[in-house]
Amino acid sequence: MAEPLVVPSGYRRDDGTVHPPLDYAGYRSTALRAPSEPLILLPHNLTELTGPLLGEGRVSSSSADLSVQPGGEALGQRIIVHGRVLDENARPVPHTLIEVWQANAAGRYLHRVDRHDAPIDPNFTGVGRVLTDDQGNYRLVTIKPGAYPWGNHPNAWRPAHIHFSLFGRAFTQRLVTQMYFPDDPLFAYDPIFNSVRDERARRRMVSHFDMDATVDSWALAFRFDIVLRGRDATPMEQP
Numbered sequence: 001m002a003e004p005l006v007v008p009s010g011y012r013r014d015d016g017t018v019h020p021p022l023d024y025a026g027y028r029s030t031a032l033r034a035p036s037e038p039l040i041l042l043p044h045n046l047t048e049l050t051g052p053l054l055g056e057g058r059v060s061s062s063s064a065d066l067s068v069q070p071g072g073e074a075l076g077q078r079i080i081v082h083g084r085v086l087d088e089n090a091r092p093v094p095h096t097l098i099e100v101w102q103a104n105a106a107g108r109y110l111h112r113v114d115r116h117d118a119p120i121d122p123n124f125t126g127v128g129r130v131l132t133d134d135q136g137n138y139r140l141v142t143i144k145p146g147a148y149p150w151g152n153h154p155n156a157w158r159p160a161h162i163h164f165s166l167f168g169r170a171f172t173q174r175l176v177t178q179m180y181f182p183d184d185p186l187f188a189y190d191p192i193f194n195s196v197r198d199e200r201a202r203r204r205m206v207s208h209f210d211m212d213a214t215v216d217s218w219a220l221a222f223r224f225d226i227v228l229r230g231r232d233a234t235p236m237e238q239p
């Protein structure tokens with residue numbers, strides 16, 4: 001059985017423990033990109049005021065299924081990932097664009113800088129997109145990603161995860177997070193996961209196994225609800 005969804009009861013402002021800091025000692029590369037000077041507020045221009053035009057046909061149903069390419073089926077454990085996108089008052093966020101990217105079952109990205117000694121799957125790009133429906137629901141079909149080494153420190157391995165990007169009404173309203181899988185033995189060793197200092201907030205990045213959503217003889221299922229704002233928000237990577 002899936003664990004019950006934690007529903008926020010009214011807006012409570014983020015108390016500063018939800019999101020990871022820009023600079024986190026254990027996550028080495030944050031030192032290179034975290035600002036060292038106070039931020040400067042810029043006036044809104046076209047880039048800040050415009051967003052993606054997501055009319056009919058721009059996001060096809062096939063883009064929500066990463067497990068099949070024209071050449072055939074991807075290797076690995078087929079899974080369904082589904083859930084809802086909610087605002088700070090647990091109201092559904094309809095028609096919002098979710099984009100995902102992930103490693104293949106062997107823990108390898110289809111990307112030129114990924115040098116991990118693991119096979120590329122010719123039938124897996126690791127990229128998908130889906131729009132939430134009227135009730136904020138989304139559903140993806142994919143392959144469970146493998147763990148991969150990442151060179152942050154000796155013998156550093158990322159827990160299996162799927163990257164999520166959510167678009168608001170403008171390009172600058174993009175939120176990015178990572179979804180993990182339950183009971184991953186690598187959680188304790190991963191500086192990215194642990195850069196979210198609050199344990200309850202960390203748990204909100206972990207999907208729940210959802211027996212009710214599995215499909216007999218076809219796929220396992222995981223539920224991942226995303227809360228955009230407030231103290232019950234899903235931790236997001238800071239821009």
Ligand SMILES: [Fe+2]
Pocket residue numbers: 102103158161163
């Ligand atoms: Fe990753």
